[in-house]
Amino acid sequence: MNNVQIVGPFYCVICERFISDYIEFRLGVAMFLEILFLGRGGQGVVTAGRIFAEAALRAGLFSQSFPEFGPERSGAPVRAYVRLSDEPITMRAPMESFDVAVVFEERLLDPAIVESVRSGGIIVLAAESSPELPRSDVKLFVVGARRIIEELKKPRSLNLAMVGALCSVLNTVPLKHVEDIVGRRFGEENREVVRRAARLVVSVEQTA
């Protein structure tokens, strides 16, 4: 299903072997992952990051989640950041490049964002169609998040769908933790938003 060309393999200094998949490498022995959430003011971008960080904490991982500092405007692009590790995270430097970018809208996926994803990294995009990426060393996953929230009549739950999709793609934080946090905080009926997005997110083949 996934014919993405991966730049690598990646040498892991800890396990002293080559690992072909970059994300597996970052998630595995070297466990350090930097994630961008990009959406618009009002879509719950910061909340999405926080839910994922909280779910990761429940899964026994150290996490750090923080917004783009400063003023926020409704409708303007908004960023949130998450770091995951299996050891305490002490650094609080700004994040400039990412292992994973979760993008809430196709129009927000501009060339600078595509460029900021590290080679071998992942983009999870809310879109109804599958855009061509200008890079072949990044894996693209697409989820029809808008359709999901419309069908489930949860117009304000785009962020929850994106967390569900991310969770499914990374497959390192159990979806159940995300569901539980979402169910408790945003109502039980939102569990289905998370579940459906996790089920419907698909990998897109890049021909470039």
Next chain:
Amino acid sequence: MYSLSSYRLMTGNEAAAFAVKQADVDFISAYPITPQTIIVERLSEYVSSGELDAEFVPVESEHSALSACIGASLAGARVFTSTSSQGLALMHEILYIASGMRCPIVMAVANRALSAPLNIHGDHSDIMGSRDAGWVLVFCENPQEVYDYTIQAFRLAEHPDILLPVAVNLDGFTVSHSSEPVSILEDGVVRSYLPRRERPRLDFEEPASFGVFALPTHYFEFKVEQEKALRRAGEVLEEVSAAYPNRAGRLVKLSKFNEDGRIAIICLGGTAGTVRHVLKHYDMKDFSLISLKLFSPFPAEGLLDALNEAEGVVVMDRATSPGAPLPPLASNVAASLYEAGARLPLMSVVYGLGGREPTLKMIVEMLEKARERMIRGGPGVSRMYLGYGGG
């Protein structure tokens, strides 16, 4: 290995508010200001929901907030307030009154730059502008420390040999708004760590005067006694932190990382975490990190012990002292070294003004520059603005 089951994800601000709730304060008065606002918001929610049985007094300014806190503190209440930047500057007059009247108030300061130009982001200019106000000044690296140190601040402030206000500093945004795992204690454990102690207070049965007029015959003695109490806080802190139930969270004067490094990096607050990350992951064995948790009273003795093997020091200040020979932290370090007769090469680094958070690359650049200067230059002071874009 760490067990994360008892951890909650909290921002620095949330950790401060949660600690204050568990400390069972009687009185809160504060005025909202970015990036501290969430502390006051959470506390007002705790009070309105009945989770915290305290008097919450909204006021029209920070000047009034601290004034109200002084009144409540003198009546015997356990008191908390919180502010940032311009709010702290507006309190400036009252800061000296709180310490001069020996009020054990605890205040969280989410450090932020001062105007002008207007800037809401993090640096230490606000608290450094008030560093001579006679408060105990504590700095936190992360939300966990905000939680632990806020609780210990109450016990330190209320200690009968101290009776001074304590400011718990957390970097605006980078710590105040960053959500991280925080290990919390049971309510009952915090309660028994913070028993209420008798102290001089306003009382109709046993009248006493506070805030008296002191002529030249007495004022000097008042101020020196106050300074002695502040110095005692260094010793009392050891007793206060030794009793803190979570051993890992004890408020130490400083923590050291990479003991064997020849060049010591001295730093306050959240940036110490970034330096720690760089030293660890970039295998910088030449350098040690000293993260100062206590700025006032300045732990000169502990610092000199920590610098025993050092061949050079890099002092990182997130504030400037325009016109002074050195910025605040570097100045304190230099004075401590002088007192000990040590002539170590010192590199004074000013960084992060107005929220220009150091990147890993910037830290590496600083370390390389330090290495070069320490090898080449003998004793003496060199200066650097880290991440400064001007000419």
